[in-house]
Amino acid sequence: MTMRQQYASDNYAAICPEAWEAMQEANVGSAVSYGMDDWTTRASDALRKAFECDADVYFVFNGTAANSLALASLCRSYQSILAADMAHIETDECGAPEFFSNGAKILTIPTEGGKLTAEAIRRMARMRTDIHFPRPAVVTITQPTETGLLYSLDEIRGISAVCRELGLKLHMDGARFVNALAALDCSPADMTWRAGVDVLCCGGTKGGMAVGEAVIFFDRTLSDGFDFRCKQAGQLASKMRFLAAPWVGVLRDGGWIAHARHANGAAQRLHEALKDVPHVRPVFPVQANALFLDMPSEMTAALRERGWVFYEFIGGAARFMFAWDADYAQVDRLARDIAECARDYRQDAR
Amino acid sequence: MTMRQQYASDNYAAICPEAWEAMQEANVGSAVSYGMDDWTTRASDALRKAFECDADVYFVFNGTAANSLALASLCRSYQSILAADMAHIETDECGAPEFFSNGAKILTIPTEGGKLTAEAIRRMARMRTDIHFPRPAVVTITQPTETGLLYSLDEIRGISAVCRELGLKLHMDGARFVNALAALDCSPADMTWRAGVDVLCCGGTKGGMAVGEAVIFFDRTLSDGFDFRCKQAGQLASKMRFLAAPWVGVLRDGGWIAHARHANGAAQRLHEALKDVPHVRPVFPVQANALFLDMPSEMTAALRERGWVFYEFIGGAARFMFAWDADYAQVDRLARDIAECARDYRQDAR
Amino acid sequence: MTMRQQYASDNYAAICPEAWEAMQEANVGSAVSYGMDDWTTRASDALRKAFECDADVYFVFNGTAANSLALASLCRSYQSILAADMAHIETDECGAPEFFSNGAKILTIPTEGGKLTAEAIRRMARMRTDIHFPRPAVVTITQPTETGLLYSLDEIRGISAVCRELGLKLHMDGARFVNALAALDCSPADMTWRAGVDVLCCGGTKGGMAVGEAVIFFDRTLSDGFDFRCKQAGQLASKMRFLAAPWVGVLRDGGWIAHARHANGAAQRLHEALKDVPHVRPVFPVQANALFLDMPSEMTAALRERGWVFYEFIGGAARFMFAWDADYAQVDRLARDIAECARDYRQDAR
Amino acid sequence: MTMRQQYASDNYAAICPEAWEAMQEANVGSAVSYGMDDWTTRASDALRKAFECDADVYFVFNGTAANSLALASLCRSYQSILAADMAHIETDECGAPEFFSNGAKILTIPTEGGKLTAEAIRRMARMRTDIHFPRPAVVTITQPTETGLLYSLDEIRGISAVCRELGLKLHMDGARFVNALAALDCSPADMTWRAGVDVLCCGGTKGGMAVGEAVIFFDRTLSDGFDFRCKQAGQLASKMRFLAAPWVGVLRDGGWIAHARHANGAAQRLHEALKDVPHVRPVFPVQANALFLDMPSEMTAALRERGWVFYEFIGGAARFMFAWDADYAQVDRLARDIAECARDYRQDAR
Incomplete structure (x- = not known):
């Protein structure tokens, strides 16, 4: 639920x-x-x-x-x-x-x-x-x-x-x-x-x-x-x-900062993982807990089909916003899914 | 605390x-x-x-x-x-x-x-x-x-x-x-x-x-x-x-009503307990979870000194408002304290 | 018009x-x-x-x-x-x-x-x-x-x-x-x-x-x-x-004050003229340009029938408010009409 | 005054x-x-x-x-x-x-x-x-x-x-x-x-x-x-x-429309009179009672020195807005002044 x-x-x-x-x-x-x-x-x-x-x-x-x-x-x-x-x-x-x-x-x-x-x-x-x-x-x-x-x-x-x-x-x-x-x-x-x-x-x-x-x-x-x-x-x-x-x-006990550091880390982690993935480009430098990705609409659609939930920013960029509870393993899975969607997109585009 | x-x-x-x-x-x-x-x-x-x-x-x-x-x-x-x-x-x-x-x-x-x-x-x-x-x-x-x-x-x-x-x-x-x-x-x-x-x-x-x-x-x-x-x-x-x-x-599971009934009961309980206490008079009929008591200001002061907390209503009546967590034993203790304050008041007044 | x-x-x-x-x-x-x-x-x-x-x-x-x-x-x-x-x-x-x-x-x-x-x-x-x-x-x-x-x-x-x-x-x-x-x-x-x-x-x-x-x-x-x-x-x-x-x-050229004095004078004039008229009583002392008259509702109705226009104040008093252009002759006529209405009222009441 | x-x-x-x-x-x-x-x-x-x-x-x-x-x-x-x-x-x-x-x-x-x-x-x-x-x-x-x-x-x-x-x-x-x-x-x-x-x-x-x-x-x-x-x-x-x-x-008696027509006419009149004046360009088509003129800031300054009063629009254009009382002779004089300012500007610019 x-x-x-x-x-x-x-x-x-x-x-x-x-x-x-x-x-x-x-x-x-x-x-x-x-x-x-x-x-x-x-x-x-x-x-x-x-x-x-x-x-x-x-x-x-x-x-x-x-x-x-x-x-x-x-x-x-x-x-x-x-x-x-x-x-x-x-x-x-x-x-x-x-x-x-x-x-x-x-x-x-x-x-x-x-x-x-x-x-x-x-x-x-x-x-x-x-x-x-x-x-x-x-x-x-x-x-x-x-x-x-x-x-x-x-x-x-x-x-x-x-x-x-x-x-x-x-x-x-x-x-x-x-x-x-x-x-x-x-x-x-x-x-x-x-x-x-x-x-x-x-x-x-x-x-x-x-x-x-x-x-x-x-x-x-x-x-x-x-x-x-x-x-x-x-x-x-x-x-x-x-x-x-x-x-x-x-x-x-410092939980406030620790959670924020964790959330920021998730954005950074996804960012790093996508460095060499084609068709995907960060719209803004990644400085806090958000990553805005410019990618073809076919890719965002494909990602949504795989069950990922994210907002669409003005201009169509995908916004990934990370909270204190971001699961890094899931972030890695998201990175893999984006890479796969990029690969599929390239093949479809041929 | x-x-x-x-x-x-x-x-x-x-x-x-x-x-x-x-x-x-x-x-x-x-x-x-x-x-x-x-x-x-x-x-x-x-x-x-x-x-x-x-x-x-x-x-x-x-x-x-x-x-x-x-x-x-x-x-x-x-x-x-x-x-x-x-x-x-x-x-x-x-x-x-x-x-x-x-x-x-x-x-x-x-x-x-x-x-x-x-x-x-x-x-x-x-x-x-x-x-x-x-x-x-x-x-x-x-x-x-x-x-x-x-x-x-x-x-x-x-x-x-x-x-x-x-x-x-x-x-x-x-x-x-x-x-x-x-x-x-x-x-x-x-x-x-x-x-x-x-x-x-x-x-x-x-x-x-x-x-x-x-x-x-x-x-x-x-x-x-x-x-x-x-x-x-x-x-x-x-x-x-x-x-x-x-x-x-x-x-x-009916908790909502049960708690309210309990709160109402506390008001009724205090009301009953004060029936024969002199110098104390309910301002309004007791129908829900509140009891407004008209009593001499000396008595409200004395009650406050004994640690009881209540609001003063316009005109000086003491408002006792009961919540879901009202402890009936405490209500009884409050009733006793009010009775004692009434007794003290009578003696002082002499 | x-x-x-x-x-x-x-x-x-x-x-x-x-x-x-x-x-x-x-x-x-x-x-x-x-x-x-x-x-x-x-x-x-x-x-x-x-x-x-x-x-x-x-x-x-x-x-x-x-x-x-x-x-x-x-x-x-x-x-x-x-x-x-x-x-x-x-x-x-x-x-x-x-x-x-x-x-x-x-x-x-x-x-x-x-x-x-x-x-x-x-x-x-x-x-x-x-x-x-x-x-x-x-x-x-x-x-x-x-x-x-x-x-x-x-x-x-x-x-x-x-x-x-x-x-x-x-x-x-x-x-x-x-x-x-x-x-x-x-x-x-x-x-x-x-x-x-x-x-x-x-x-x-x-x-x-x-x-x-x-x-x-x-x-x-x-x-x-x-x-x-x-x-x-x-x-x-x-x-x-x-x-x-x-x-x-x-x-x-002092027109402001002069007009106000004239308006105030009208209220005073009506007030004076009604001093001995029965059934009519000023509700408030007349100090500026208004006169509030307490009178029987039959009288206010009769006055309205004679064409006089005035507001009714809370409680039923008739409010006569005088402006810079108040015509004293008309005020006098109003006074006479009120007196006549009072006389008629007395006769009706008998 | x-x-x-x-x-x-x-x-x-x-x-x-x-x-x-x-x-x-x-x-x-x-x-x-x-x-x-x-x-x-x-x-x-x-x-x-x-x-x-x-x-x-x-x-x-x-x-x-x-x-x-x-x-x-x-x-x-x-x-x-x-x-x-x-x-x-x-x-x-x-x-x-x-x-x-x-x-x-x-x-x-x-x-x-x-x-x-x-x-x-x-x-x-x-x-x-x-x-x-x-x-x-x-x-x-x-x-x-x-x-x-x-x-x-x-x-x-x-x-x-x-x-x-x-x-x-x-x-x-x-x-x-x-x-x-x-x-x-x-x-x-x-x-x-x-x-x-x-x-x-x-x-x-x-x-x-x-x-x-x-x-x-x-x-x-x-x-x-x-x-x-x-x-x-x-x-x-x-x-x-x-x-x-x-x-x-x-x-x-039709005064409303007549005055508006007169005001609109003034805008049109100025517009016509400036058709061949250099350095002056209407910013928008002249359709009602306003004329917005793009001209060098030296010219707007010169016009102001000659006593003409007008607003400056965003971007620096001079706004001439004509009312029901626009005096066509004055409009003609304004047109002549603008033309003279344009001539002066050209000479200064050389």
Whole structure:
């Protein structure tokens, strides 16, 4: 009834053992509701420790809400949000940021592969200043990007410098933040507030939890009223301990990073295995836990027939996204199947 | 670190065994995200079976969202929602219904104890028809009410008859629906669609789940686009199986009702035990899992000093709310403590 | 085709000569749009001069928008607005403040005749501080009230002192501001910023203009982005000169005040004339341009039969509202008709 | 103090005589407010007669509101609006459609010169059907376009056929509708409901009024609640007669069309006069009242020095927009100045 293995999305994965065990520990007796419980305190403290920073931490139900609420708190309805053209908040949120902010406009910037540059942000932010144009208030970057690319620390610093220069806030959509962390092998602090990020939406679900993301305000002056904002928007969990405990679980023994490293490794492993396979070409460099493959539609069809599950990206590329539970033996089998499909394709094409 | 027993709210309680076990069963391998998985189908089917009706079922994260989204789908921003003056959506949602509906006005009707009557609804709905007044579109009733009272089936039928007459939809806030079910000992169908309820927000969290409520559209023509509405509003869980499986768990062997009966029993037990205790008076008849006690403030203070946790209701009454995990021995101990506090109070008063 | 005289509302009145003439003067050649024209500058300057203050001035189309936009700029969606139970924004705006603010809740305070008191504001503002309750951010008072009553300067100062104490902003709904000005015979500055008002919505339409209200921010730090807010909300007139010029017209030779004095005088005149008429009783003291009369329903019906047009207030009182164009001879005729209806009623009653 | 002549925008123009006279006629005695007056009835009837259709007509204050309200009524917040990339609602409304609709997403379609095609609409509408993508509900076309181009009747019919096929509503942004009417020399009915347009926002301001646009629902089932929607959104004028009377004025003796023909003629006249002028090239065919000229930046600077006022279009083209009051002698003088600037530029360039 359940799939054994797939690479459609990292949110197809189950709950990782560390998160599960912490929930189990938390599932004892009564606990004060709405985040006034000990688990919420412990989870917030664990994140503050991990980020080496006295940040304000909020736990909400999912990424749609985390990003939309954070962005809404960083702008007014008549302002705008600068984002890459491939940003999830633009392409896959069904108008959620506009809904939560009551009309803030997402101004998309054309990119190569979904990565914004400091220069492009400056250009867009300065384009117009008239009353008919929503004044930019915040920049959002996705780390890693929807295409599996990474912003280097230098790139983030460059972007935040432009933000400071232009009076813009910097938001990081970190649905897969931990995969970036594992890939860049730097500290959470270095990738965020030390590089100038104001607010991070730090993904829990894709990292192995059942439900829940953390919204982390490094600049605490920006979080004023955010608890009420969450409440009004239906994002204040009553039994908050079950959103919080998993963070304690994944952070206490390094499970968080270890799982991300494993997921990234799967993408790298498939990438390596396909190096000499013809008709198959990575669309983007493989930097985190995703591999986008350009291949003939006959091949993607053949792969699907063999039972593999994956998304099709705009332009037809096959997206393979690896979660904490990726089975390397299955990845190897996938590589073999792709190679076979490539061979069959070549023969058919003759 | 965790409380042993409290009666502040039923959302202080842990996850009940049936919900937990189902989550554990669901936590195997991959599952398609966003509700396209088997557990979501099974849970929806289980609810449809329980309600003997081919309803449309949606799982969202919490009650704030369930009620607000349901109400938003039943009216337009320039219309109004008729509710009791004590309705949770009016008193404790920090403007959530107004936020989700983009400005629909809640018109409150003065009540005795939070229960609407057909006559009061008719009067309010007909009060004004001018352009400056938001036309009523939907009536919401809470079953059981925030005060622990029950609408009888006849009362619900009477209210729905007025709704039909006036072209209004009928919404039921069932955060503690199962407690009403256990108390009235009727079928879910009899208390809802057979009595004329259009949409039910059926509470999961207070009934023993970690997170999640079910929005059930008995009139399926009303649910058009509700999935997109949930998505936009940050209420579409990616790992939906963990919101759905608990419903399978509590419904399959009668755990849902049994727990509610147990919770109701605790309220009744405390009520009985206090019958002859002086200075203590139930504010409302005890019909579900809540007991509101009017007592001198000296007594509530004394009880708190003894470690008991409970909310204070408007007007100063002490609210004791019992969950699925209420320990009857503790309830008895609470009764004894109240009796002792009453005795002490009498002596002090002398 | 047009009515000769009525007292239903001051917005039934035509455009006053001063406003009309200024529009005519403005209707020459081209003018830069969206408020960048000379007339807008002149009108803003005229208001700044009248209020003896370097305020930020914005012209919007109507009172619904003026109040709703001003309130939206003074709170966040998850906060609340304290208002009298009879406040127009609560009773007659079809959810506009909730719409413009995206869900801010209006918390109404029970009043005698629609006037808030400092004490009642403090009590409501301090009532709750929990996360489920929208934190008060702004207080709104209507001057004169919807019932035709005036806040004295002392009362306004008392209210603003409480606002300062509690961190609340003070908004004045001045749809009929000039009638209060004429009645209290004080300076605009004394009634507003010197008494602690932060933002005034200053009515133009009811004072004799075709369309348009002025939103005046005495605390200029509060107006940041208000121009963009107006634009987004469809309240930025392209041919702004025609909203601005009338202000120049009514302010330059004292027409504004003179008309208000005339309107107030009509209310007073009718009031005086009815002093000894039986069966007729003013519901509120007559302080501005309104007279609310309690009389038997047979009498209101008889008056309507004689062609008089007026609104019925909650509770059945007849509201007579006088505009700048009130014809005193007609007022006298109305008084006579009321007296005759009273006499007839007495005879019928025998 | 006022400009003598400019071509920056047709909303720089004054009120045309027909509109002014009608306002003057309307400015007599009292009139019922909020659109219950005779002038509003007469204006609505005049429009119904002009469009040969029993349409529902609403008068609102400006184009931002007209389009945003109409679009909001044609979709739900979680749906999308298909528009040309150059559509005013996308480029110049500061997020108004998103604000009024509470988050509906504008999906822009790349165009040549701002004109949508049936094929491009079909492609975009069918692109995605998943839950993360806001389902298209309405198509909007601007007639004439922001670039001064016209949709032929056949093109409109083709677009509406696709709309019907896909279940989309068709909205026409007619800020300069009358200029299209004059240019295509067809009946209002032919260009709208007979061609399949569901709702038209028919511009008044740019056509010579002080303030006000008409929203015309040809499909009356779509207008349910639109009056309340206007009220809530601050778009219900109390002294409606002054928004309505100008429509009576411009429609009764053909002034509406005559003025538009005159404005269109000015664009054509300038276009003709520049045919042989070097360094100057129309960017788009001249079909309505606009002329976009591509010319060296030295020339636009020189023209500005000579006192001419015009907007710069994206890409640097000079936009000359002609209103009802365009003075042909001035247009000729502008043509001579452009020619002189071109000559000077050539000499400088040598």
